[in-house]
Amino acid sequence: MYRVKLLSWNAPSSLPSLSWLREKGVEVVVDPGYPGISEEDLIRKVEGFDGVMCGVEPFTRKVIFSLPQLKSIARTGVGFDAIDLEAAEEKNVIVTTTPGANKHAVADHTIAFMIMLAHRFPENTKVVSEGKWVRMVGKDVYAKTLGIIGVGNIGKEVAKRAVGFGMKLLGFDIVFDNDFANRVGLTYVKLDELLSHSDFITLHVPHYDLTHHIVGENELALAKPEAYLINTARGGVVDEIALHRALIEKRLTGAALDVMENEPDFNSPLMALENVIWTPHVAGITTESRLACLEVACHNSWAVLSGQGEYYQVKPGSIG
Template structure:
């Protein structure tokens, strides 16, 4: 049986799932793990890349120059959903299949989005810090129960947030280019335009892919339309929000607060948002639960094996 080499630059691939490692082992795959921070520093990276039949990627970029050094590469699988860090055109030119694992972390991200809504409204982070500093007294916040939630993007994650929000008796406004009337009826979602959501929602949570159409879909003009008591939550992709405009809106108290798990530049070490106390910042942790990471690894491993055995991956990314 042929021995395959699988390169992984995702540090969490197989870390939380013995089953994922077993899928590879049973298909005669040799797994080589190289952290993304060491990709271009380790002497053996080019050697492994030249031998790789499959490449499991995390947050690292996959450039055309990398693919030129991988003559045996048959498939690139994202250990997650977003594929904007992969040069899809270069992969297509070389006949390399690209796949991902959509939906495997949907529940985890929806949990975080709902948690950030509550944390922002009730000032949980600030209250924790004040208590540790010896402060004792009421920390004022905003109500969540019965308020209006605007959901931008009604894919698996957006729907998951809606399902959770119903437990808070929230009024749901949904924005998407595709309408699922059955879902909207079952979960009492009222389709709305972006403009309507901006002006009516108490909380806006974004779950859109990053495309030329969605880049900076929330900018200065949109933030001006939001209520001064409203909150913005982004757990999808940093590029959908203009962070300079968001900083201005938050610093000038044009909106009450925001919570971000994703950023235009990661990590956001030089972001002006770090200076503000009315924004919660988390380290792109949305999909990081033990269950979600295990399932993601298993889907990725099976897609790798499928392609190496001449079968389609579980979730192939269609490249135009």
């Protein structure tokens, strides 16, 4: 019998996907993990298990090589930057993700951020809660230009939603899907052109060496002063120091961030700015997306451990 531990979930054991896995003869143990869990505690939680389904727990080289029985790490999401892929490959531990399973949740969150920024929801909510009836006048989203950095599963969903707002769509990616672009009216451009022409800039790329600080000082210098930046991807794809500088120097009007380079960092200077909207890395987490991610992760775990079925594996050098 295989043993699999599910971390990061306060999930009832009766969920259909977990029941399906148990019907295959797999022992499944639900154990809430913690984003800030230590290596030692993580080793203790996963020791003796063949597989783990996890969120953003840090599967470092030390953790991976301290778990001799581990064969499978199944992420219940699309990011894998908390996992040392090279160490996993050396130890023959297969790492899988659930691409597309939370794309609707993240896309909805992105559009919500866009509307909140444009209509100045935080400022208007604040003045009313303070007993004032002062109108903070915002801007239309309709007919503005949206720049999408990373036109993959999530970026495409954002683009499809933006069509309903009559937006002009610009996209930057290393892979072109021309059929999709033609259907929604998206134009692929170079990054500098996207940055200099967009009213809203949104990121949907994984975080790895080539995308680290893909939006930094030089890139932000190209943005229009009236533009907004939205990041629901990973904190490391934006240089937070450069972003803070651009905002306080009014070279950018505002930002909405669901992620940070170091989570949580309540000492970040960005936290003090009134033109920054925050959510706690929750864009991809809805009731529906959690169930969808878990279902795919269960199938991935079974496929890896049993050798039966297909799974989405990530390796060193993967871009998502």
